[in-house]
Amino acid sequence: MENKKILIYAELKGGSLETSAYELLAKARTLFPAADAAIALAIAGCGIDEALKEAAVSGADLVYGVDSPRLELYHVDYHAEALKKIAETFHPDIFLIPASCTGEELAPTLGLKLRTGVAAHCVDLQVDQNGEFLQMVPAFGGKVIGEIYTPKTKPQIASIKPGMFSVIRQQPRSCKTVLLDDSFLEELKTKIKLRGIEKDEPSGVPVEQADVVVCGGFGIETADNWKQVERLASLLGGAVGSTRPAVDQGWVSGEQQMIGTSGKTVRPKVYIGAGVSGATHHICGMKDSNVIISINTDKDAEIFAVSDYKIVGDGAAVIKALCELLERRQ
Amino acid sequence: MNIAVCVKPVPDPEKYNLLEIDPKTKRLVREGIPTIINPADKNALEAALRLKELHGGRVAVISMAPLFSQDKIKECLAMGADEAYLISDRAFGGADTFSTSYTLAKGLEKTGIQFDLILAGNDSADGATSHVPSQLGEWMELPHITNITEIEIHDGIASVKKKISDGLIEYDMELPAVAGIARNSNQPRMVSAMGIVKAKNKKIEVYTQKDLDVDEGLIGLSGSPTQPGQLLTPDMSRNAKLLQGEPAEIAAELLAIIRKAGIAV
Amino acid sequence: MDFKLTEEQMLLKEAFRDFARAEVAPHAAAWDEEDHCPVELFSKLGELGLLGIFVPEQYGGVGLSHTERVMGLVEIARYSAGLAMFIFTHQLGMAAILDFGTEEQKANYLPDMCAGKTICGLAVTEPGGGSDVAGQKTTAKLVDGKWVINGRKCFITNSHIADITIITCKTGENDKGRALFTAIAVEKGTPGFQPGREEHKLGLKGSVTGELILNQVAVPEENVIGKVGGGTSIAMKEIGEVGRASMTAICTGICRGCLEESVKFANDRVLYGKPISKLQAIQFHIAENRLDYETSELLLYKAASVKEEGFPATAEFSMAKYFSTEAAVRASKRTIELMGGYGVIDEYPIGRFLRDAMASISSGGTSEIQKIIIAGDTLKKYS
Numbered sequence: 017m018e019n020k021k022i023l024i025y026a027e028l029k030g031g032s033l034e035t036s037a038y039e040l041l042a043k044a045r046t047l048f049p050a051a052d053a054a055i056a057l058a059i060a061g062c063g064i065d066e067a068l069k070e071a072a073v074s075g076a077d078l079v080y081g082v083d084s085p086r087l088e089l090y091h092v093d094y095h096a097e098a099l100k101k102i103a104e105t106f107h108p109d110i111f112l113i114p115a116s117c118t119g120e121e122l123a124p125t126l127g128l129k130l131r132t133g134v135a136a137h138c139v140d141l142q143v144d145q146n147g148e149f150l151q152m153v154p155a156f157g158g159k160v161i162g163e164i165y166t167p168k169t170k171p172q173i174a175s176i177k178p179g180m181f182s183v184i185r186q187q188p189r190s191c192k193t194v195l196l197d198d199s200f201l202e203e204l205k206t207k208i209k210l211r212g213i214e215k216d217e218p219s220g221v222p223v224e225q226a227d228v229v230v231c232g233g234f235g236i237e238t239a240d241n242w243k244q245v246e247r248l249a250s251l252l253g254g255a256v257g258s259t260r261p262a263v264d265q266g267w268v269s270g271e272q273q274m275i276g277t278s279g280k281t282v283r284p285k286v287y288i289g290a291g292v293s294g295a296t297h298h299i300c301g302m303k304d305s306n307v308i309i310s311i312n313t314d315k316d317a318e319i320f321a322v323s324d325y326k327i328v329g330d331g332a333a334v335i336k337a338l339c340e341l342l343e344r345r346q
Numbered sequence: 347m348n349i350a351v352c353v354k355p356v357p358d359p360e361k362y363n364l365l366e367i368d369p370k371t372k373r374l375v376r377e378g379i380p381t382i383i384n385p386a387d388k389n390a391l392e393a394a395l396r397l398k399e400l401h402g403g404r405v406a407v408i409s410m411a412p413l414f415s416q417d418k419i420k421e422c423l424a425m426g427a428d429e430a431y432l433i434s435d436r437a438f439g440g441a442d443t444f445s446t447s448y449t450l451a452k453g454l455e456k457t458g459i460q461f462d463l464i465l466a467g468n469d470s471a472d473g474a475t476s477h478v479p480s481q482l483g484e485w486m487e488l489p490h491i492t493n494i495t496e497i498e499i500h501d502g503i504a505s506v507k508k509k510i511s512d513g514l515i516e517y518d519m520e521l522p523a524v525a526g527i528a529r530n531s532n533q534p535r536m537v538s539a540m541g542i543v544k545a546k547n548k549k550i551e552v553y554t555q556k557d558l559d560v561d562e563g564l565i566g567l568s569g570s571p572t573q574p575g576q577l578l579t580p581d582m583s584r585n586a587k588l589l590q591g592e593p594a595e596i597a598a599e600l601l602a603i604i605r606k607a608g609i610a611v
Numbered sequence: 612m613d614f615k616l617t618e619e620q621m622l623l624k625e626a627f628r629d630f631a632r633a634e635v636a637p638h639a640a641a642w643d644e645e646d647h648c649p650v651e652l653f654s655k656l657g658e659l660g661l662l663g664i665f666v667p668e669q670y671g672g673v674g675l676s677h678t679e680r681v682m683g684l685v686e687i688a689r690y691s692a693g694l695a696m697f698i699f700t701h702q703l704g705m706a707a708i709l710d711f712g713t714e715e716q717k718a719n720y721l722p723d724m725c726a727g728k729t730i731c732g733l734a735v736t737e738p739g740g741g742s743d744v745a746g747q748k749t750t751a752k753l754v755d756g757k758w759v760i761n762g763r764k765c766f767i768t769n770s771h772i773a774d775i776t777i778i779t780c781k782t783g784e785n786d787k788g789r790a791l792f793t794a795i796a797v798e799k800g801t802p803g804f805q806p807g808r809e810e811h812k813l814g815l816k817g818s819v820t821g822e823l824i825l826n827q828v829a830v831p832e833e834n835v836i837g838k839v840g841g842g843t844s845i846a847m848k849e850i851g852e853v854g855r856a857s858m859t860a861i862c863t864g865i866c867r868g869c870l871e872e873s874v875k876f877a878n879d880r881v882l883y884g885k886p887i888s889k890l891q892a893i894q895f896h897i898a899e900n901r902l903d904y905e906t907s908e909l910l911l912y913k914a915a916s917v918k919e920e921g922f923p924a925t926a927e928f929s930m931a932k933y934f935s936t937e938a939a940v941r942a943s944k945r946t947i948e949l950m951g952g953y954g955v956i957d958e959y960p961i962g963r964f965l966r967d968a969m970a971s972i973s974s975g976g977t978s979e980i981q982k983i984i985i986a987g988d989t990l991k992k993y994s
Contacts (some may be wrong), residue, residue: 125480209517209518227609334596334597546619
């Protein structure tokens with residue numbers, strides 16, 4: 017079998033690799049036998065020495081880097097150009113990009129720049145019996161999963177939501193690091209100027225990394241009851257999750273904790289849903305949690321169909337009781 | 347200023363439970379599911395109408411959709427858009443985002459209007475790729491930014507705020523430019539009776555393949571670099587065990603379950 | 612004979628329905644429980660264009676007809692008959708000004724009423740006469756260039772919230788000794804004019820119903836709507852057409868509510884291992900709900916189209932009002948029974964539908980009055 021080349025865009029967070037890089041690397045390794053595949057990480061940033069070192073022992077075969085002040089903060093033109101340059105150097109068959117807020121924009125941009133197809137927000141990647149790369153994408157809020165092929169062009173680009181695959185640390189392999197000259201970025205003309213950045217208040221454990229997620233929905237009913245949700249998450253050392261109705265009610269600000277196809281995908285050890293009805297698009301964001309516990313007053317709530325444990329009753333009352341129990345034990 | 351808004355009629359997300367896969371053709375049966383304008387596109391149209399109120403000019407909506415979607419396009423005119431262009435032809439069917447954005451770009455070119463700003467909803471309720479704004483920008487060789495929550499225009503510049511995971515980044519884009527407007531970034535105005543009456547006199551121009559200067563190899567299913575395979579309805583079911591009793595009793599059972607799952611409390 | 616809606620009407624119907632779903636449906640139960648009239652929605656209704664939909668553009672309206680007006684009322688009443696009462700009473704007053712007012716009065720009053728800034732009302736009924744119109748005792752005497760009004764009106768919708776109320780007063784007698792009435796516009800806050808008791812009703816809660824007390828209320832001569840002595844024909848025409856059309860629309864909306872709720876319940880409720888919609892007895896109920904709804908709707912739009920053509924539609928609206936109000940009571944009762952125990956639980960709207968339907972029967976003329984009108988027309992036409 018001819019050697020398959022897989023390129024993975026490894027995003028950075030504070031100088032180290034994002035978890036998504038490890039998730040994609042682990043998945044990429046499952047696609048082809050190790051001897052037949054060369055997996056490269058692409059890193060684009062400013063001051064990336066530490067990141068390059070980390071990437072070199074991640075289990076990848078190659079690391080490509082572009083180090084430039086133009087890449088310090090996210091800029092679609094510069095970042096896309098840097099990744100394009102790496103792709104044109106490595107010539108991958110497959111190019112995996114995390115569908116973060118920024119990756120989600122880079123993937124289609126690169127698809128056009130490289131004149132190739134892009135499968136968006138893949139929930140799974142496989143190789144079929146003919147050796148063809150198969151991308152599984154959700155549609156209609158996740159109610160339907162469709163297979164996507166990119167038969168005629170290379171690289172076959174796929175974007176994947178962070179948290180969709182598990183992190184499985186790989187053994188370091190013999191790895192070559194290639195740092196590309198960044199002068200092409202200096203010469204790049206762009207009509208977009210970065211003016212500033214407004215950061216949100218940091219809010220504890222990000223929901224996609226927590227071991228326990230306590231998710232509240234419309235059935236929580238009041239802002240006072242919502243405090244119980246927060247209390248329980250805190251007592252269990254976990255994170256608060258929300259559905260869109262909870263965001264609309266103003267119990268959480270912003271969508272950072274919103275779980276669903278248009279929000280975050282979580283796979284914690286324990287997911288507790290209180291007052292969540294279980295619309296398909298929400299279920300798609302938490303269905304791979306290890307243990308799913310749901311509380312809802314509606315005995316026919318859709319979430320019960322995907323739960324390991326179900327309680328027909330008032331979510332806020334059960335959560336409050338659990339908080340009291342935990343506090344007594346402390 | 348001249349603003350174009352790309353809109354897409356989609357099956358009503360409230361009625362997704364009616365969607366079925368035909369067991370023989372393995373394709374999705376869309377008949378009988380009511381259609382609406384993609385919610386994010388309404389946010390884009392609202393953004394365009396507000397800019398028109400501030401700066402004057404005209405708002406055109408453009409859509410690549412089947413002919414029967416004309417009543418949805420009329421709704422956009424009733425909201426306040428000035429004119430509409432509907433690109434409709436069997437040849438465009440089955441297009442992925444690469445080909446759809448190409449066709450939209452050609453449609454915009456055909457109108458003969460020099461657009462200062464092209465808006466689109468960031469993602470559609472059905473496909474939800476969020477590809478089209480970026481790819482449209484690339485085809486038209488215009489600067490493009492997606493997931494925008496705020497947009498202001500001054501002196502030939504669009505100042506935008508793009509949502510990222512932990513905040514917002516502010517950019518200035520030189521016009522003409524393409525902007526993907528984030529869902530729920532504003533409250534779309536209601537369709538009023540007066541708007542409907544005025545819409546009667548607004549035109550919807552239909553473009554077929556022969557009206558547009560398109561390369562056949564780039565349109566429709568055959569021109570799409572991605573090709574669809576099978577459709578599956580995933581089975582995510584688990585067998586839920588019912589826990590009963592007073593909240594305090596249930597709490598005790600839950601504690602045991604949580605600890606067994608590996609959480610140290 | 613075209614029974615289809617025009618493209619414009621279809622868009623309007625959708626716009627009204629979307630508004631009702633977003634702004635009315637979530638609050639209808641609370642308005643009923645608290646007996647709260649949602650005046651806070653008034654300006655949004657103005658923006659929607661429903662209030663003045665039948666008023667020409669030059670006076671701030673949309674320039675369509677009463678057909679589109681009742682279409683909107685059906686959509687609103689499907690969720691809240693109380694709100695629909697508030698809206699149509701306002702439109703009743705507007706219609707009197709539009710049909711009988713001077714250019715100056717129209718230009719003065721109508722634009723703010725279309726925009727949702729000024730609330731209008733119409734007051735005819737008194738303790739001494741509702742069905743008996745000639746039994747009204749409120750009087751108005753012209754004194755020093757002003758009409759001085761004394762009297763009492765009861766069961767008046769919008770009584771406590773209207774900014775301008777058109778009041779019918781006895782101003783004289785004709786040569787046969789019959790009382791003559793005049794319609795006069797009285798503004799809120801005019802000395803001597805105030806609302807009295809507010810009624811708490813069995814149904815149509817969410818609309819304000821109460822007394823109006825007039826004690827030496829002096830208003831300028833320009834406030835007379837139409838001719839002096841022409842008040843009865845104004846009241847009869849507007850109540851007969853606009854009023855009854857509206858009551859029909861409200862009850863058609865209630866019938867649709869019964870139909871939709873009964874179908875939903877029948878499909879969701881599983882007994883004996885399958886949805887009860889599979890049971891014949893339930894299917895018979897569903898069929899009858901359908902007929903009550905479709906017939907009410909047909910009578911409504913037939914009467915509306917006669918009016919639109921410019922012909923008197925008294926008998927048509929009488930038939931429509933009588934049929935639809937009684938149908939709404941039947942359909943609500945039937946749906947409560949279809950739902951078994953759940954039918955009497957307040958979480959479902961169906962109990963409210965029954966109460967609203969019952970309260971609708973006596974508004975705009977009792978069923979007995981309607982039958983007299985229908986019989987009168989029939990005996991003439993079919994002799």
